[in-house]
Amino acid sequence: MSAPPTTRGEPITDRRQLAAYLESGCKPAPDWRIGTEHEKFAYRTSDLRPLPYDGPDGIRELLTRMTRFGWQPVEEKGNIIALVQDMANITLEPGGQVELSGAPLETLHQTCAEVHRHLRQVKEVGAELGIAMMGLGFQPKWKRDDIPWMPKGRYKIMRDYMPKVGSLGLDMMTRTCTVQVNLDFASEADMVKKFRVSLALQPIATALFAMSPFTEGKPNGFQSFRSHIWTDTDPDRTGDIPFVFEDGFGFERYVDYLLDTPMYFVYRDGAYIDAAGQSFRDFLEGRLPALPGELPLITDWADHTTTAFPEARLKKYLEMRGADGGPWRSLCALPALWVGLLYDQVALDAAWDLVKDWTTAERGHLRSDVPRSGLRTSFRSGNVRDVALEMLAIARDGLARRARNDNWGDDETHFLDTLQVIAETGRSPADELLEKFNGPWGGSVDPVFKEYAY
DSSP: OOOOOOOOSSSSSSSSHHHHHHHHHOOOGGGEEEEEEEEEEEETTOOOBBSSSSSSSSHHHEEEEEHGGGGGEEEETEEEEEEETEEEEEEEEETTEEEOOOOOOOHHHHHHHHHHHHHHHHHHHHHHHHEEEEOSOOOOOOOOSOOOOOOOOHHHHHHHGGGOOSHHHHHHHHOEEEEEEEESSSSSSHHHHHHHHHHHHHHHHHHHHBBBBTTTTTSSSSSSSSHHHHHOOOOTEOOOGGGGTTOOHHHHEEEEEEHHSSEEEEETTEEEEOTTTOOHHHHHHHHOOSSTTTBBHHHHHHHHHOOOSEEEESSSSSSEEEEEEEOHHHHHHHHHHHEEEEEHHHHHHHHHHHHHTTOOOHHHHHHHHHHHHHOOOOOOOOEOOOOHHHHHHHHHHHHHHHTTTTSSSSSSSGGGHHHHHHHHOOOHHHHHHHHHHHHTTTTTTTTTTTTTTT
């Protein structure tokens, strides 16, 4: 989730401002950056329970102590709900998952250094409080009712609305974690090609990063239960959005999609106003029931772009949203995969050649079957593992051509090594967890909280 919104911004008087907002993200290749976000489950080491907001070992205390590292608190109604530092921020998901939204960085070496620095900080504070954090796609042990809710106005609105439109939305909010990367584009045409490639290949990334095979202490039959949850969260704002592959797709067509996505809220004077299910089209005409007679600000549009949840999402940049949260090495591998595919023109062209003749039905098959079958999902004459190997080869070549070396002369390709092993063996992180559950863990998920802690 994004940092707290602002009410500052120009009023929207012309629909063309909506597409112009998205288009303003275009920038030349030398200015492209890498923004990595990752969510983590925080829990007490004594009883493995998720953290409440208040209390001596709660989320508030965690955030308060993180300020020693230079983070500045952001409050909502007297509660610290985020931290900011330069271009990065730390935010809270509804169930207390702690998210780092990293700064826009030039290289994957910088990204991985940022990840290590952040995990070192939370580990230091966690040791003082008797808490730890881990990355997994889905909460492996606790029920939905066991998860405390964070005191953010936005989340109360979503909590009330979600059960009206799907059966798993509250699980998405409270019991999932992801890692994603945000990447730039040069032009509308560049955005379109990158959007199409990333949407088509998102299920392949889901299979490589699948790490949510447990629900409430037992195997759930899925490789990525987190990914499955999105299929029954809210059909108005999720899915693989096939129109992206239609002729004529561009910023304007995506604006139409967002205008057809029901609203959640409007932010005014430090408070969230419930507009759940209402129409931004009505807002443009001053007919929003939540704010009758008012016209939207450009900041309202910026907020609205964050409330659509397709597998890849367009804002002023593109977000890759298909991966489960995982161990530290995956937090560097996810951005490496997509940077290799999208930030080198030869690689981008090769990736498009790989997916351009996939049909809507084939993409739908991948989206529906990969959460359960992962790399073993059938596809054409082979399976997803075959596609993953091709995808990784393209990404590795792209990173090699980028030739961004660290101080020791190493380029960025080694960040893909963990994914290469997964693809070559066909053994996903979820498979690894299940093998341990059925072997040395003796049918218990509790050891995951120690073995996979950061």
